[in-house]
Amino acid sequence: MSFIVRIVPSPDWFVGIDSLNLCKGDHWIENISLDLYPYDAGTDSGFTFSSPNFETIPQDKITQ
Known part of the structure; x- marks a missing residue:
């Protein structure tokens, strides 16, 4: 995981990206x-x- 950010005020929503060279x-x-x-x-x-x-x-599966 390159980064992950929580989406507030949701307790379990997030955005993130994998394999990004920063x-x-x-x-x-x-x-x-x-x-x-x-x-x-x-x-x-x-x-x-x-x-x-x-x-x-x-816990459910992670979904988009």
Whole structure:
């Protein structure tokens, strides 16, 4: 995982990307633009994006 970011206020939504080289030579890339899509980690069964925690047992699969 190159990076992952939680989408607030959802308890289990996130965006992230894998296998992205964030360095060029020995320097960090200062600016990059990407289209990212939200994922649901499947750990909370709240009915809306900002609903209170309602734990999912057993945990669901991660979905986009």
